[in-house]
Amino acid sequence: xxxxxxxxxxxxxxxxxxxxxxxxxxxxxxxxxxxxxxxxxxxxxxxxxxxxxxxxxxxxxxxxxxxxxxxxxxxxxxxxxxxxxxxxxxxxxxxxxxxxxxxxxxxxxxxxxxxxxxxxxxxxxxxxxxxxxxxxxxxxxxxxxxxxxxxxxxxxxxxxxxxxxxxxxxxxxxxxxxxxxxxxxxxxxxxxxxxxxxxxxxxxxxxxxxxxxxxxxxxxxxxxxxxxxxxxxxxxxxxxxxxxxxxxxxxxxxxxxxxxxxxxxxxxxxxxxxxxxxxxxxxxxxxxxxxxxxxxxxxxxxxxxxxxxxxxxxxxxxxxxxxxxxxxxxx
Amino acid sequence: xxxxxxxxxxxxxxxxxxxxxxxxxxxxxxxxxxxxxxxxxxxxxxxxxxxxxxxxxxxxxxxxxxxxxxxxxxxxxxxxxxxxxxxxxxxxxxx
Numbered sequence: 001x002x003x004x005x006x007x008x009x010x011x012x013x014x015x016x017x018x019x020x021x022x023x024x025x026x027x028x029x030x031x032x033x034x035x036x037x038x039x040x041x042x043x044x045x046x047x048x049x050x051x052x053x054x055x056x057x058x059x060x061x062x063x064x065x066x067x068x069x070x071x072x073x074x075x076x077x078x079x080x081x082x083x084x085x086x087x088x089x090x091x092x093x094x095x096x097x098x099x100x101x102x103x104x105x106x107x108x109x110x111x112x113x114x115x116x117x118x119x120x121x122x123x124x125x126x127x128x129x130x131x132x133x134x135x136x137x138x139x140x141x142x143x144x145x146x147x148x149x150x151x152x153x154x155x156x157x158x159x160x161x162x163x164x165x166x167x168x169x170x171x172x173x174x175x176x177x178x179x180x181x182x183x184x185x186x187x188x189x190x191x192x193x194x195x196x197x198x199x200x201x202x203x204x205x206x207x208x209x210x211x212x213x214x215x216x217x218x219x220x221x222x223x224x225x226x227x228x229x230x231x232x233x234x235x236x237x238x239x240x241x242x243x244x245x246x247x248x249x250x251x252x253x254x255x256x257x258x259x260x261x262x263x264x265x266x267x268x269x270x271x272x273x274x275x276x277x278x279x280x281x282x283x284x285x286x287x288x289x290x291x292x293x294x295x296x297x298x299x300x301x302x303x304x305x306x307x308x309x310x311x312x313x314x315x316x317x318x319x320x321x322x323x324x325x326x327x328x329x330x331x
Numbered sequence: 332x333x334x335x336x337x338x339x340x341x342x343x344x345x346x347x348x349x350x351x352x353x354x355x356x357x358x359x360x361x362x363x364x365x366x367x368x369x370x371x372x373x374x375x376x377x378x379x380x381x382x383x384x385x386x387x388x389x390x391x392x393x394x395x396x397x398x399x400x401x402x403x404x405x406x407x408x409x410x411x412x413x414x415x416x417x418x419x420x421x422x423x424x425x426x
Contacts, residue, residue, distance in 0.1 A: 036396045083376075090373050097357045100339075106359055107336055163356075170377075309361075313335055316362035 015040070027228050032158040035101040043227055047157055048102050049118075050229065055095035056113045057121035060294050062088045064128040065137060073131060080177050081134060087170050094163040101159045114299055122280065123210050125288030132185050132199035138178015140200075140207040140245065146171050147241045148211065156228035179248065186252040193253075200249065201257040208272070209280045211238040217277075239269055246270045339388040340366040342373075344380035352384050360385075 019038050026033065033039055062085050069085065072078035096106055112118035123141055128134070149171065152164040185196040212218060212234040224230040232240075246263075249256060260273030282288065337359035343352035355374050360366035366385040375383070394402060410416050419426050 034396065036393070038396075086372075086376065090376065093358060093373050094356060100357075105336060166356075309337065310335075312361040312365060313337070316365075319362065 027156045032161065033156050034158045042223070044102050046224060046229060047160065048099055048104050051095055051099040051160055052109050052112065053119050055092045055099060055109070056118055057124065058088045058092035058095060060120045060124045060298065063294055063297055064124055065134060067128050068131060068134050077181070084138070084174050084177065087174065091167045091170070094166055098159040098163045110302065114295065114302060116286070116295065119284065121210060122283040122288060123206050125283050125291045125294060126202070126206055127289050130195050130199055132182065132195040133203070135178045135181030135185065135196070136199040136203045138174050139182050140203050141210070142171055142174040142178060143245060144207050144210045144241050146175060147237050151231035154231060183252055186254060197254055200254050204257050205275065208238055208242070208275055211241070213277065242270045242272055337361060340385045341388050341391065342370040343384040343386070344374060345382040346379060347381050352382065357388060
């Protein structure tokens, strides 16, 4: 459908100011940009980077939860967790497909992840030592992801926006099942409540970091806003998330690990204490608790799947050849 | 990358409302049979469809966006193709 070959010829006049102006006018008029339309190289590069990082995050995000599928406390929880992890895989696939419409191959994208050239969301470099973490990931991590993703449903790039609409519909189940897990624990025995609180203490700050650096330190924001790839600033989205989430936690009788957290009645917002960006930078650099483990698991899955992919292709070729030979014989 | 690339397929799904098949996305698979199975797993996890078509992406011929004006602009001036172009007296009633 997306006839990627057409993209090549257009690169010749990639920075033509007249084309750039016409492109910006279309974006300003809220027209969707489609795969074979002219686009500035920077727009294409930014989208490939952002969409593929997003896809990698979905795929790597299967790992911390996959850790608990065999140990889920009931059949209901196990079925839900399996369905959720399968959704993450599906989300990764929608997003890889959207990135591929920009002229990059799936094989290149996977290689960028495995060699560490491409990043994925740092949140998945944290471990999941307790069952409560399954609840906390659904409630906080998917909750933060939804805040980020809802504006992306209106992104100027058509295939990305369409993928995000599908994803957002499915994420809502993720967040609600997570909150229900946390609620069950919070209303359970003192030991279960402690498990929920301990998990919240570990995930709260990393969840806030998911929105990325503060606006004053963010490198990509202005251009991405102008291109309508991004609609709200990191800090605005983070604030929205905090305002939505803090009352949900208090409802469960849980406390947030931030002594400075307080409601400002004048602004109607919850104010938070300083975020430790040195921790964020450490994890992005690859020094988080699970970075190496996550990539090792992806590499292993990739390597151990090679023979399956090769066999499936060989089988398809053989069947196609037989069919062609039978057709010639019949003529 | 020493591996061969996996062919790309476009996926079309007919929703339960009886509408025509609609493009919903794409996926990679070695052959049509596996493309159908993958489409079922990727695009119909919540009962989105009753029927799936998969088409090799390479088999699709698309119009070039650069020809957009030549192809579609001429219809903009042909307002006589719309029912509202024609005047019917009110006394005649709904037509």
